[in-house]
Amino acid sequence: MSDNIERTLFAAADKMRGAMDPGEYKHVALGLLFLRYVSAAFEVKRQELAAEELSDLEDPEEYAAENVFWVPEQARWDRLAANAKADDIGVQVDDAMREIEKTNPTLQDALPKVYGRANLDRTIITGLIELFTNLELTGTDSDFDLIGRIYEYFIGEFASSEGKRGGEFYTPQSIVSVMTEMMEPTSGRVYDPCCGTGGFFVQSEKFIEAHQGKVDDIAVYGQERNHTTFRLARMNLAIRGIFGDLRWNQEGTLTRDAFPDERFDFILANPPFNISDWNGEALREDQRWRFGTPPVGNANFAWMAHIHHHLSANGIGGVVMANGAMSSMQSGEGEIRQAMVEQDAVDCIVALPGQLFFGTQIPACLWFLAKDKSNGTAAGKTLRDRRGEVLFIDARKMGALIPGSRKQKQLSDEEIAKIAGTYHAWRGETPEYPYEDEPGFCASSTLEEIAKHNYVLTPGRYVGASAAEEDDEPFEEKFERLRGELEEQFAEGRRLEIEIRSVMDRLT
Secondary structure (H helix, E strand, O other), X not given: XXXXXXXXXXXXXXXXXXXXXXXXXXXXXXXXXXXXXXXXXXXXXXXXXXXXXXXXXXXXXHHHOOOOOOOOHHHOHHHHHHOOOOOOHHHHHHHHHHHHHHHOHHXXXXXXXXXXXXXXXXXXXXHHHHHHHOOOOOOOHHHHHHHHHHHHHHHHHHHHHHOHHHHOOOOOHHXXXXXXXXHXXXXXXXXXXXXXXXXXXXXXXXXXXHOOOOHHHEEEEEEEOOHHHHHHHHHHHHHOOOOOEEEEOOOOOOOOOOOOOOOEEEEEEOOOOOOOOOOOHHHOOOOOOOOOOOOOOOOHHHHHHHHHHOEEEEEEEEEEEEHHHHOOOHHHHHHHHHHHHHOOOEEEEEEOOOOOOOOOOOOEEEEEEEOOOOOOEEOXXXXXXXXXXXXXXXXXXXXEEOOOOOOOEEOOHHHHHHXXXXXXXXXXXXXXXXXXXXXXXXXXXXXXXXXXXXXXXXXXXXXXXXXXXXXXXXXXXXHHHHHHHHHHHHHHHHHHHHHHHHHHHHHO
């Protein structure tokens, strides 16, 4: 294997899929990678127990006590590898998945059972088993971290292959890193209301490990509407040994809140942008709409209100949001944004560069929402009183194309550190490095200044960007924004038509 083992493995695996759609192949490859992982972890623990000579090697509880999945004999990797070329290998893999689910309740209905299908080429399964068998694991923690990295890399690459459809459920690493570095989720309850493949949870664990914290100090909660993606999230977390309360919510988070009475210390979310079919009409009186009723034709502010509603007393929420949310005046969104600012719900706005997402060049922004800006702590440090202020960061000029890519950008570690460091300094966490406005990059603005801009929260208006820069909106971004506004107007028109017809029916 080369130094970049993730890339090498993915390239080799991708060659096997032939004409299979990446969306289908994703589950074939990731399911087998997961099986390879649980078998390897099981065998290592089995060897440790054998050395102790005090344990029953066939007692599942011995493994569960160490957060290791029990793997029945017929599901173990060495057995499948020995039968990799058998005509019924697909059926054997499906049976292995079922046996693992049966003996590990936390994995119930999480694993794919697609390998025995008649239309799935057996050579694909054989090739993947042989490929993953050659992945040498010696039982160290770094080996299992490697499996997690490979798994995460595969999810990202499949999202790239699927384009916008795949990227809808995958938040690029750069964005996840910015949010976790800014929010520092080191202890407490972490929640993602639209958790996708679980990237925020994985990155939170990585953040704690990198900063020498204790992974057990956080508890994760999440919900996801897409059942296939929900299963991927459960496998993704299991690869990392993360055991959280994830729930499949068929109706969607906004329609049926799976955690109505829970409050969380950290909320990280990348909700779908500009969704019009979110059941807004039926939810117009919902208690979550503290800042005003979100428009029926766009769920952006419904997501932000949901997130703010679920924050604990000193909680912080980070939301990836469409750029239009910073400036839209359609359907009462301007009034909602004004209420959020005046009630000190908005802590920081970050304008991101374009081309960070798979399948689209449209840039997005980050909103950081706070329950109480008057006090609190972060990573053990006391925060200053930030009421009446909002931090604006313009990172649009940051980022560079990923090597080998013509379309997708990523932020460097230094750029991520600069964005996060600016936020920490502004919150008063680093008195040795006091915060200062940096023209063209960051500015701390008062509510009075924001009111002069009619509560438009585009960072370029505050950090000193020229008017020409501010108005230089890329065509793709402008088209998407205008289309979103048009859809809002159509939805509002349909709602008014229904109301008018109802009134007319009562009069006749």
